[in-house]
Amino acid sequence: MEKEVKPIVNEYWNRAEFPFEIIPKLAELNICGLTYKGYGCPGKSNLMEGILAMEMARIDTSISTFFGVQSGLAMGSIYLCGSEEQKQQWLPLMQQFKIIGAFGLTEPEVGSAAAGGLTTTCKRQGDKWILNGQKKWIGNATFADILIIWARDEDDGEVKGFIVNKDNPGFAVEKMKDKMALRIVQNGLITLTNCEVEEVDRLQNANSFKDTAKVLQMTRAGVAWQAVGCARGAYENALEYTRTRKQFGKPIASFQLIQNHLVEMLSNLTAMQTLCFRLSQLQDQGLLKDEHASLAKVFCSLRTRDVVSRAREVMGGNGILLEYNVARFVADAEAIYSYEGTKEINTLIVGRAITGFSAFV
Incomplete structure (x- = not known):
């Protein structure tokens, strides 16, 4: 952080751009998914992870946030709520930053009320799910390969999670501009229009909020x-x-x-x-x-x-x-x-x- 990030961070913050050149250098540290056991993850303590988050934020909070979304929210959703097959498929690649993830919960009109008020919907049709709605303030969204999207099932009313590929039909993202904080973080407004997601990409152990x-x-x-x-x-x-x-x-x-x-x-x-x-x-x-x-x-x-x-x-x-x-x-x-x-x-x-x-x- 002192050698690679501090010299460039003000420039990128001012331009509201992300320094993609640091991702391979972060990967070399072998700290992503730090506390998870298996799947190529180090299996270290939460205390170590907390100190790492502090040290990153001590130089730049945006980089710490990028890391937290990747290692915590995105990987954590799969680690805690995914099937064994999903963990094997995604976590090793995400641990090495070969796949970048994002976490889509907050919506344009739903922030604090997410527990009971999600308006993004999902409906099963055969072996597919159809997602409709919007997500806002989603960090990493503009360049993520996969996005964890949380939506309310039209049939049973429960919240379910999905691994949505950036190339899925019906998926679109727009970069949010003119932020006064965390300008390096690439927040996106996601629009899901009859977005098709395979059943195998539904988080198999995410059945409610x-x-x-x-x-x-x-x-x-x-x-x-x-x-x-x-x-x-x-x-x-x-x-x-x-x-x-x-x-x-x-x-x-x-x-x-x-x-x-x-x-x-x-x-x-x-x-x-x-x-x-x-x-x-x-x-x-x-x-x-x-x-x-x-x-x-x-x-x-x-x-x-x-x-x-x-x-x-x-x-x-x-x-x-x-x-x-x-x-x-x-x-x-x-x-x-x-x-x-x-x-x-x-x-x-x-x-x-x-x-x-x-x-x-």
């Missing part, structure tokens, strides 16, 4: 770590800046108010790291619950906002320039704050767990 939620629980922990990385990147760049930037004849790091900001940032960052460390321990012990992942995501994304804001503040006007490597973190923190469950939704998940009462609509 409860199965979709298993994937989201697993990846939400990674997003919490990603928030830590975003905050850490902003803090480290701001700290270095204050040591070298001089005003009134001395480094601004020597001023009390600047030190106050730095200490507040470090306090938040340390609390976030500790929380995520414990979260990954629970995950490795098989004790992770929805409320654990949600508490970490809501706390870390909120604290990240505070850290990046203080980082920008200590840099003055230079804080809004890309070249000083903080403005990008400020913008990207806004995306982390919203995706993989908003503050409000994750709060209600935790609130339900600690009170026994559901405050969902």
Whole structure:
């Protein structure tokens, strides 16, 4: 990340383009599908995966997001919900980045209400399924080879998952433009018009939204770590800046108010790291619950906002320039704050767990 990504990241972020040249270099690291057992995957700990997510986001949150979609959401859907044949077919190729995946759940009019409100439909016709609807904000969608699409069955009303090939009849994707955050991530608006999918490409063990939620629980922990990385990147760049930037004849790091900001940032960052460390321990012990992942995501994304804001503040006007490597973190923190469950939704998940009462609509 320091050698290959940092020197080019601002240029690509500014152009809202993806640096495809780094994909083979990521593949060489053998870290994709890190926690999965078998299928060419390393079978390492969730703690290691969390630290990797943090280290990626410390340099650039977009690259961490690309990796999370590939390794977590897309591969995870197949690993948790696919048949043995589907796992054998797709996971080894995805682990090596020979196949790029995407995860299509969110819709233009359905975000937080995905559990009960998906409007994308699927209907079986013989050995095929016919999918209709739209998906929005789908990372990697513009260049993915396969896409995991979640749709509601017209016959039984349950949510089912499908492995949709980019060349499937009735599949179309349009790049979303003019984003202020995660500009390197290629988000797409997907339109499915009588899109035909073979029964063999239906995720055989995805029979309701409860199965979709298993994937989201697993990846939400990674997003919490990603928030830590975003905050850490902003803090480290701001700290270095204050040591070298001089005003009134001395480094601004020597001023009390600047030190106050730095200490507040470090306090938040340390609390976030500790929380995520414990979260990954629970995950490795098989004790992770929805409320654990949600508490970490809501706390870390909120604290990240505070850290990046203080980082920008200590840099003055230079804080809004890309070249000083903080403005990008400020913008990207806004995306982390919203995706993989908003503050409000994750709060209600935790609130339900600690009170026994559901405050969902």
